[in-house]
Amino acid sequence: MATAGPARAGGLLQRLPPAAWRCGPRRARSATACPPAAQVRQAFLRFFQEQHGHRLVPSAPVRPRGDPGLLFVNAGMNQFKPIFLGTAHPQSELVQYQRVVNSQKCVRAGGKHNDLDDVGRDVYHHTFFEMLGNWSFGDYFKEKACGMAWELLTQVYEISKDRLYVTYFGGDALLGLSPDEESRDIWLSLGVPPSHVLPFPLKENFWEMGETGPCGPCTEIHYDHVGGGRHAAALVNQDNPDVVEIWNLVFMQYSREVDGSLRSLPQHHVDTGMGLERLVTVLQSKHSNYDTDLFTPILDAIHKSTLPPLKHLLSCSPLHRAAGALVTRAWWGGADIGSVNMAYRVVADHVRTLSVCIADGVYPGMSGAELVLRRILRRAVRFCTEVLHAPPGFLASLVPAVVEVLGDAYPELRKNTDQIMTIINDNEAAFLSSLLRGRRIIDRTLQQIGPSKFFPTEVAWSLHGNLGFPLDLIDLMVEEKGIQLDWATLGQLAQKDAEQSHEQLEGSVARLDVHSLAQLQRDGVPATDDSPKYAYTIGQDGKYAFSFCQATVLMLYKDHSLQKEVGAGQRCGVLLDRTNFYAEQGGQAHDQGYLMRLGQQDVLFPVESVHFSGGYVIHEVTTPETLRAGDQVQLFVAEAHRLACMVNHTATHLLSFALRRVLGDRTEQQGSHVTAEQLRFDFSTKAPVTTQQLREVEGVIQEMVERNETVYMGEVPLALASGVQGLRTIDEVYPDPVRVVSVGVPIESALTLNSQAAMQTSVELCCGTHLLQTGAMQDLTIISERQLVKGISQIIAVTREQAKQPLAAECLCLPDSGLLLRMFYF
Ligand SMILES: Nc1ncnc2c1ncn2[C@@H]1O[C@H](COP(=O)(O)OP(=O)(O)OP(=O)(O)O)[C@@H](O)[C@H]1O
Ligand SMILES: [Zn+2]
Structure with a gap:
């Protein structure tokens, strides 16, 4: 065209x-x-x-x-x-x-x-x-x-x-x-x-x-x-x-x-x-x-509430830029005109980033993106206080200007304005107090080290890791005393850190690459039929029976290519025509278990992990013997492990519902992770949760467990499901049709127009494996609740026998992370 x-x-x-x-x-x-x-x-x-x-x-x-x-x-x-x-x-x-x-x-x-x-x-x-x-x-x-x-x-x-x-x-x-x-x-x-x-x-x-x-x-x-x-x-x-x-x-x-x-x-x-x-x-x-209307309202807001004059702010000549680069090292000692201009730009930029990130659920924290956001916040606070001489609370006061600029295009900013401001203020307060503490630690260390050229690396690294002190800030603070940071050693530590997280990331994953996926599609290999993972029943005695699954090896995957045969002792991905293994997804851990070749009962192929990619389920195994495409295998899922995951997953849904019931409808799930041992649930809440409220939450769950409610599950068109009032969804891309899990109310009733079911019980979009009746959960105990940041809390809970055991009293202290941590002892 x-x-x-x-x-x-x-x-x-x-x-x-x-x-x-x-x-x-x-x-x-x-x-x-x-x-x-x-x-x-x-x-x-x-x-x-x-x-x-x-x-x-x-x-x-x-x-x-x-x-x-x-x-x-x-x-x-x-x-x-x-x-x-x-x-x-x-x-x-x-x-x-x-x-x-x-x-x-x-x-x-x-x-x-x-x-x-x-x-x-x-x-x-x-x-x-x-x-x-x-x-x-x-x-x-x-x-x-x-x-x-x-x-x-x-x-x-x-x-x-x-x-x-x-x-x-x-x-x-x-x-x-x-x-x-x-x-x-x-x-x-x-x-x-x-x-x-x-x-x-x-x-x-x-x-x-x-x-x-x-x-x-x-x-x-x-x-x-x-x-x-x-x-x-x-x-x-x-x-x-x-x-x-x-x-x-x-x-x-x-x-x-x-x-x-x-x-x-x-x-x-x-x-x-x-x-x-x-x-x-x-x-x-x-x-x-x-100089454009994407920034001027924010710069005006800065200008209105700070003392230094706004000079040459909007033109940044190469000369200015050079000055800006120099003053970044000098402004800790005092402001000059170049750094004021730079401060305006940094603060305007950073407050936009903070607002957008917080509205999307990234909060200043201790690792990964959260840590980066914390550094951004601290960099902004430093410019606000040291260069612009702004009072505490200033950074957050700029948020409405950001919302004015971006709120129409991204309504989540408007919806979360209060929360954004609160989180910025809380983190600013924590940083300002840790600045004081850090200053004291640095002064004490300087007194102790005597005549030395270098500041102790372990102290700098710990200030950096635990108090979130930027290393260049420590450098500037000790430089005043004629002492340096040992950048070479610090660089090695940072490198080691980065390598470790890279290894963790790359380590165990067996994911199909783009060519292999395309080849499978070209060859017409159908997506893995993993419906057998849902094939289980419950007997009169309440015991679960998991159905047996037999499959054909369609392809093996090793060294980034599809192979028809893999020799003994090799780590590879096994692609089957069908499987009853649950692949890691939706916050639920993958199943454990093993494969066995038909007619060869004495050789087990333990399954180390199970992943899902482009519709194909990949079982990661280390082969004790040669495995070939066309081999028939029997699949054995570790049933106790699977059942424990099912209990904890259903418990997560009940917890989500109970929290909403006790704390109000605005309680939103922010994340969750379900393993056989425990469940973790992150949620937004307006005020800190009290012990009394947590007991009520446990009470609501206990009632649903005692009623031994039926858990209904079924697939429905996505359009139908997502229109239901009160239905719990997380910002995930869902397949169409999508699976709905409803406790106590059949899916058809839960999804009929004007049904209040999703408000009165737990109805969620979820592809996890669940109990068929709530009774098997027996009990649920919240073992910890902590506020990740103001407005976001995390609960860890256990179920069944574990929930009945008294917990050892334990006190967790997080070094000035701005986190409030509470443990509950029962
Ligand atoms: N940090 C940034 N701030 C504002 N706009 C950006 C930034 N990075 C990229 N862009 C814009 O996004 C477009 C596409 O991103 P791309 O990754 O190609 O940029 P880039 O090569 O990193 O840009 P540059 O070389 O200028 O840093 C760029 O042409 C630019 O208009
Ligand atoms: Zn779920």
Whole structure:
């Protein structure tokens, strides 16, 4: 399909005032005539949705779903990763996506994409930003993608063409990759002058998802903020604030293999991302993102309540940036004008990030994304207090300004404003008091070490780990006394930490890669029939009988490839036509057990883990003997372990219901994890939970257990289930049809229109395995309840015999983590 002409583009924006788009850099600069950011965002979405048949998909929360390698959602493509990897559930909506458009909340403040250090120093990198993107999943490719991008920028947004430069992949001899001449020629054919079409090497113009996985050449669009007929090609990709990348179009056509080689992907995809803040800066004829209406209300709010004057704030010349870089090391001792400007930018940026993260359920904490958020908060607090001399509570007071800017696009901010402010205030108070404590520890240590060049590494590491002190802050504090941190040793410790968490992540996982998944689909291998996991009954005596399951080995998976045979002593994934093993998902631990080859009763193949990927269940085993495709196996699930998981999973549903009953309807589940030993349940609550309330919660559960209520389970269309009032869902992507679990009320009654059942008992969307009657739970005891942060609590509970045992009194102290911990002794 040819790209739409100007007439259609004009039609697209017909509801926008014509003047709104007439403030390009070469036109009159009038703040009022500039398109507000909201219109810019809207025009992007409408262009792809209405003119080019894309489906509008809402922004995913910034807390990643099912991607343990990722701290925050950092690009629009994250939520579509299962499509690129081929792991999307065959019954999920994802597999139907062909053309998609969205505006994604992104955080780049840790992990691979970490722009934290640039924030405040330049005027176009933020820790939180919005990425506008359009996607093709096996649909259009390079020509249409470039054509639409060019049309949007030059005809709809009316950006002058002579300010735009495009880059393409210039090839890589080592990898044997030729230049992406296809993209180059497309740009030329669109009328971009050859002097504006520039080749760049792998580093700039080849995009990779990670060390392995989908990748491909990209083509980027850069904008020259100076213009005036100059030729700025030499400034492209030079980190020059005058010539900035605005849009990146990635063409996913390869996958990087473990051995470093590249293989063609089964399907070619387009993944694009344009920073809204940078685009709005261009369209509002500004030079700095902080000068646009995405930031000015926040900067005004800072200005109104702080003493230092707002000077040169919005223009960040290279000179200013250099000054900014210098003062970061100096401002601890006192403020200067450069750091005031930087402080405004840092605080405005960080309060946006904090607001968005907290609204999406990431709270400042002790590890992973939570820890990163805590550092962001502490960095913001330091700038507020040390540079802007703002009183406690100042940072949180900026949240309404953030909500004013972003609340229409992301209503969750409006919904959670109070909670965001409370959490920021609580954490600020904890930090300020730990600053005092840290200062005392540092002073005492300095007195004790006598004449020494270095500050003791173990003290610094512990201040860093336990009190959340940034190492550079400790460095500045000891530097005043002429002492240094031993950065070499600290670097080794940090490296060790990173390696450990990497190993934990990579360790046990047996997941099918994109090629194997595509090959299985190509070969017509059906998704694993795992319905036997639900095949169990309960006898008169209340005992559970699990049905027997026999299956055929369809394929083995080892060294990232599908194999027909695996020799003895090898660790591999076993793909069967059917299984009764529960694969780790939905917060429930995977089953344990073993496989046995038919007719060979003396050789057990213990199952170490069970994973689910693209509809296939993979059993991870270390083979005691050769295993081949076609072998018949019997499956033995460890029944006691499975039953314990079932008890605890059903208990989790009852707990969720009972908490809502006792604490009110606004109690929302934030996360849960069910193992055979215990259950963990995180939930939001307005006020701290009292001991009395916890006893009531246990009482509600006890009644449901004593009534030995039937647990009804069944599959229903997702649309039907999600419309039910009071139904418990968590922000997960559910398959369609979806499984519903209802306690005491048959599914049909629970889901009828106007049914109050979901308000009066536990009705949840859930794929877990559950008891058939609540009686087997016997008892439930909450063994700990603690507040993770104000507004979010975590309960750990045990059931059956364990619930009846008296607990040993134990006192847990967390070093100044801002956590309130309570243990209950029964
Ligand atoms: N930290 C950020 N703050 C604001 N916008 C960003 C940031 N990082 C990326 N973007 C925007 O998202 C688009 C796509 O992201 P991509 O990963 O290609 O950027 P990038 O190559 O990291 O950008 P840069 O090289 O400028 O840091 C960019 O073209 C830019 O407009
Ligand atoms: Zn569940």
